[in-house]
Amino acid sequence: MNKDNPTSLIVIFGATGDLAKRKLYPSIYRLYKNGSISKNFAVVGVARRPLSNEEFRANVTSSVSGTANDEVDVEEFSSHFFYQPFDVTSSDSYQQLKDLLGSLDDTYVTNGNRIFYLAMAPEFFGTIASNLKAEGLTETDGWKRLVIEKPFGRSLPSAKELNEQIREAFHESEIYRIDHYLGKEMVQNIEVIRFANALFEPLWNNRYISNIQITSSEVLGVEDRGRYYENSGALRDMVQNHMLQMVALLAMEPPIKLNPEEIRSEKVKVLRAIRQIEQSEVGDYFVRGQYSSGDIGETRVPGYREENSVDPDSNTETFVAGKILIDNFRWAGVPIYIRTGKRMSTKSTKVVVQFKDIPMNLYYNRGEKVDPNLLVINIQPDEGITLHLNAKKSGKDITTTPIKLNYTNNCFDGFNTPEAYERLIYDAMRGDMTNFTHWDEVALSWNFVDEVSKVWESTKAEEFPNYEAGSMGPKKADEMLHRDGFHWWPV
Ligand code: BG6
Numbered sequence: 001m002n003k004d005n006p007t008s009l010i011v012i013f014g015a016t017g018d019l020a021k022r023k024l025y026p027s028i029y030r031l032y033k034n035g036s037i038s039k040n041f042a043v044v045g046v047a048r049r050p051l052s053n054e055e056f057r058a059n060v061t062s063s064v065s066g067t068a069n070d071e072v073d074v075e076e077f078s079s080h081f082f083y084q085p086f087d088v089t090s091s092d093s094y095q096q097l098k099d100l101l102g103s104l105d106d107t108y109v110t111n112g113n114r115i116f117y118l119a120m121a122p123e124f125f126g127t128i129a130s131n132l133k134a135e136g137l138t139e140t141d142g143w144k145r146l147v148i149e150k151p152f153g154r155s156l157p158s159a160k161e162l163n164e165q166i167r168e169a170f171h172e173s174e175i176y177r178i179d180h181y182l183g184k185e186m187v188q189n190i191e192v193i194r195f196a197n198a199l200f201e202p203l204w205n206n207r208y209i210s211n212i213q214i215t216s217s218e219v220l221g222v223e224d225r226g227r228y229y230e231n232s233g234a235l236r237d238m239v240q241n242h243m244l245q246m247v248a249l250l251a252m253e254p255p256i257k258l259n260p261e262e263i264r265s266e267k268v269k270v271l272r273a274i275r276q277i278e279q280s281e282v283g284d285y286f287v288r289g290q291y292s293s294g295d296i297g298e299t300r301v302p303g304y305r306e307e308n309s310v311d312p313d314s315n316t317e318t319f320v321a322g323k324i325l326i327d328n329f330r331w332a333g334v335p336i337y338i339r340t341g342k343r344m345s346t347k348s349t350k351v352v353v354q355f356k357d358i359p360m361n362l363y364y365n366r367g368e369k370v371d372p373n374l375l376v377i378n379i380q381p382d383e384g385i386t387l388h389l390n391a392k393k394s395g396k397d398i399t400t401t402p403i404k405l406n407y408t409n410n411c412f413d414g415f416n417t418p419e420a421y422e423r424l425i426y427d428a429m430r431g432d433m434t435n436f437t438h439w440d441e442v443a444l445s446w447n448f449v450d451e452v453s454k455v456w457e458s459t460k461a462e463e464f465p466n467y468e469a470g471s472m473g474p475k476k477a478d479e480m481l482h483r484d485g486f487h488w489w490p491v
Pocket of ligand 1: 218238
């Protein structure tokens with residue numbers, strides 16, 4: 001097998017769902033188009049509703065049409081797609097699927113390699129994994145891998161239960177837990193910026209950094225995901241996974257090798273060093289918010305409690321800000337502030353590393369002390385880094401002016417950096433687990449956020465809704481930084 005041009009059958013559970021249409025088919029298409037996957041592949045879509053192969057292919061074709069520019073190609077591409085109506089609890093469904101996989105394996109010469117991709121309601125993850133084993137679908141001459149979407153449980157105990165179920169059928173080395181942030185270009189770039197530059201690494205610690213801010217703000221509301229979101233909230237939806245993964249990448253020690261085991265081991269050490277907060281301290285370290293109606297640009301949008309499938313008296317948070325402390329030599333005393341929310345004023349994911357003030361200030365900028373140096377890592381929608389420095393203002397006087405050194409990824413690589421999902425599917429096909437989350441990371445992250453969610457679930461947020469749609473979140477999130485003498489840098 002060519003490792004860089006892998007061949008496999010991909011079974012997608014949830015083939016008629018939103019994720020499959022919006023992300024998975026276009027990503028597989030791009031991989032196919034740029035020759036990253038061998039022509040020896042087939043995709044079997046399974047879901048409850050009855051569809052013929054032709055109808056399914058028409059859906060796939062329409063979902064890649066924005067990406068495609070050559071109709072013949074799309075037709076050839078979609079001929080690799082097959083559909084099977086499926087009941088996840090019925091033995092017959094699995095037996096039919098097993099026969100179909102056997103025959104496709106012969107037709108497409110996929111050497112028995114199988115990816116089972118669970119892109120559907122999480123309550124079925126465990127059942128599917130056990131049935132795949134019980135019905136013999138995991139017995140294959142090639143490799144088998146389980147790709148699993150979030151949410152991976154909704155607390156540590158439920159995640160453990162799910163993990164035990166799937167581990168009966170798949171070994172940890174066969175489980176690819178998706179955190180799509182780990183597929184983003186600039187999230188992957190964090191370790192390179194840190195460890196490939198002699199300039200940054202010596203300063204990357206509590207002697208020179210005063211605080212780090214990670215913001216991931218969204219303009220969209222909950223859309224049609226009210227039912228899921230009511231049960232999740234921003235803490236489980238964004239903090240337990242994406243935000244804590246970014247914290248781990250920003251704070252980890254240099255790995256001794258760039259392999260999945262070594263990188264994971266460094267990330268795990270960071271997650272273990274995060275100071276566990278007591279339930280009585282949650283109010284000091286975390287702020288929750290929920291949006292009211294408001295204006296996004298010219299458009300008036302409803303409040304969270306008016307969204308579909310949302311309780312009109314909902315206690316669910318759509319915004320979280322938190323202060324994370326890492327109790328180790330490198331980071332003791334440096335707060336890492338995180339902030340994420342829906343219906344905020346801008347869609348942006350950014351990391352701002354604020355360096356400490358110079359020891360003695362000789363220079364002024366219009367009567368004010370000079371600004372601290374900042375390293376901003378722009379994750380999305382812009383991709384790049386900006387370094388904020390101070391320089392002399394042109395002219396006779398020695399006064400300073402802030403300047404920015406900018407690197408924008410888009411200028412160099414065109415606007416088409418691969419989509420997160422494109423990389424992650426490719427990595428799963430090649431067997432590279434680096435950008436997937438290991439169970440140890442999942443467990444530690446739940447362990448940390450569980451204390452917060454216990455408090456939030458058991459106490460009603462009387463102040464909800466407490467931020468207007470189109471704003472940057474509740475005032476309390478600003479006050480949390482002011483108490484420490486900081487403020488959020490604009491995103
Ligand atoms: C998902 C969350 O994991 O990430 C969504 O479930 C959120 O609620 C999304 O909108 C944000 O992803 P991105 O890539 O748009 O920042």
